[in-house]
Amino acid sequence: MPLLIRVELPDIPGSLGRVATAIGEAGGDIEAIEIVAHRSDGWAVDDVLMEMAPGVMPDSVVSACNALDGVEVLWVSRYAAGGNLFLDLEVVEELTTHGASALDHLVGMLPVTFRVDWAARLRRTPAGAEIVQAxxxxxxxxxxxxxxxxxxxxxxxxxxxxxxxxxxxxxxxxMGRDGGPEFLDSELARIGHLLGLAVSISRS
Structure with a gap:
């Protein structure tokens, strides 16, 4: 099963290369990297999807990354999403194929897109909230x-x-994440933008 780690590193040339080299030397085979955030304080946050060599434990990759100067693994988990990061553009393309029913297909794609454990669509009712989809x-x-x-x-x-x-x-x-990581401002911006696009597609 693929492994997904979220790494904080200095936002300077060469940092990601050092991380990639450390992962490879520790037995990880990188399949995809997604930039999650560029922070104003000179740091970046990246998600790295990889396959582990047989017999290699995830702890070895985490230790290798944390041993690098200025690098910290924020989160690590198994990633059972078919071995691909489901990027926002792919979601938009998929929603476009459904047109007016785009919102009915949105919720099911959110856990993979944002690496959350679950997502739900709620409708306001006089009693509080009704779960429309989950x-x-x-x-x-x-x-x-x-x-x-x-x-x-x-x-x-x-x-x-x-x-x-x-x-x-x-x-x-x-949406909910069990055990982290915390939602970054950049992720919240992506979520808001993607939902806005979904609504626009459903009305077009």
Whole structure:
């Protein structure tokens, strides 16, 4: 199964090359790299998808990356998404093929696109919220949140991190990550932009 790690590193030439070399020497075969954020303080955050050589433990890759000056692994997990990072453009292309029914196909693509454990589409009701659609791991009850833009949401436990974004006037999308990592501002911006595109596609 592929391994996905999120790495913080100095935003200077050569940093990503050092990380890639360390991963290769530790037994990881890189399949894809996605830049998650360029921060104003001179740091970058990247997601790296890789396959591990037989018999090699993920800890060896984590240790190799953390041993580099200025590099820190923020998060590591198995990644059972077919071995590909599902980029935003691919989502938009897929939604475009569905046209008016694009919103009905959106939620199922969000866990892979944003590396979350689940996603759900909620509709406002007089009693609070109704779950319109949800992926398999979503909780049976999710509270409504008044949202004007994508943002993090208060957690209901010590394990899951939540974020949400408005979809339509009476609908929102909520996503959850069990055990991290935290949602970055750049990810929240992507989420808001992608949901806006989905709504536009459904109305075209």
């Amino acid at each position: 992926t398999e791991a979503a909780p049976a009850r999710i509270d409504w949140a008044d949202l004007t833009q994508a943002r993090t949401l208060p957690g209901v436990d010590d394990v899951t991190l939540y974020c949400g974004a408005p979809l339509t006037e009476d609908e929102i999308v909520v």
